[in-house]
Amino acid sequence: ATNTTVLLTSYTHSMASGAAFxxxxxxxxxxxxxxxxMDGAVSLENLSLISGTLNGANTLTISKALSWTGGTLGxxxxxxxxxxxxxxxxxxxxxxxxxxxxxxxxxxVFGGTGELLLxxxxxxxxxxxxxxxxxxxxxxxxxxxxxxLFVNAGxxxxxxxxxxxxxxxxGGVPFVNTGLVDAQ
Numbered sequence: 001a002t003n004t005t006v007l008l009t010s011y012t013h014s015m016a017s018g019a020a021f022x023x024x025x026x027x028x029x030x031x032x033x034x035x036x037x038m039d040g041a042v043s044l045e046n047l048s049l050i051s052g053t054l055n056g057a058n059t060l061t062i063s064k065a066l067s068w069t070g071g072t073l074g075x076x077x078x079x080x081x082x083x084x085x086x087x088x089x090x091x092x093x094x095x096x097x098x099x100x101x102x103x104x105x106x107x108x109v110f111g112g113t114g115e116l117l118l119x120x121x122x123x124x125x126x127x128x129x130x131x132x133x134x135x136x137x138x139x140x141x142x143x144x145x146x147x148x149l150f151v152n153a154g155x156x157x158x159x160x161x162x163x164x165x166x167x168x169x170x171g172g173v174p175f176v177n178t179g180l181v182d183a184q
Contacts, residue, residue: 008034008052015042017058029054029071038075049073051093060100062087070114072096081106083128089116096142097121104129104154111135111160118148118173127179129154136163141172150175157182 004025010033017040021027029036030050038056047054048067054060055075062079065086070093073079078101081087085106089095091114098119105126110116111134119142125131131152141147150173158165167175 005048008036010034012037014039015056017041019043021045021047026065026067038077049095068095069093069112070095072098073100073102074098075100077101078103081108081129089114097123097148098142104131106130107132109134110137110139113137115140117142118150119143120146120148122149122151125150125152125154125156125179127153131156133158133165134160136161136165138165139167139173148173152177152179152181155180155182157184159184 009031020043026046026048028048029052034052041059045064049071051071053072057076059078069091087108090112093114096117116139
């Protein structure tokens with residue numbers, strides 16, 4: 001059901017290869033001590049990451065909605081938002097993408113005041129994908145040791161916020177663009 005959730009608030013959990021979480025409800029990760037590890041390719045329709053960590057060396061596909069207000073998408077492998085999926089980043093906490101490659105073919109809305117921290121991975125805004133930058137919060141390198149990349153082949157759009165947002169060499173994240181940059 002739409003308002004149904006499966007809530008993970010503590011402990012370490014794992015999802016086996018081929019696991020799927022479907023329906024209109026959300027899998028919610030909310031607790032500093034929570035770690036969910038994927039032991040293979042996993043498919044989720046809706047994920048809410050409030051705090052805690054989602055790890056794994058495999059592919060995670062979020063086919064409908066990602067609500068990200070804090071916590072870490074970690075591990076290696078690929079985190080994928082296909083066409084039609086929407087990721088919404090909001091709130092005051094930092095969100096960390098530590099290690100994996102993020103492939104966005106849907107719509108990625110970066111709002112709130114918390115930074116997006118990247119570490120040792122690549123954020124690919126794929127052709128047809130939209131990255132909607134609705135905040136003055138920065139996208140920056142988590143540790144400045146091994147620079148991550150932000151690769152835009154889709155549309156990178158700055159809307160709503162009125163100040164300066166930093167992405168690129170100042171924030172420690174090289175920005176590689178073959179798509180459209182649209183500053184509104």
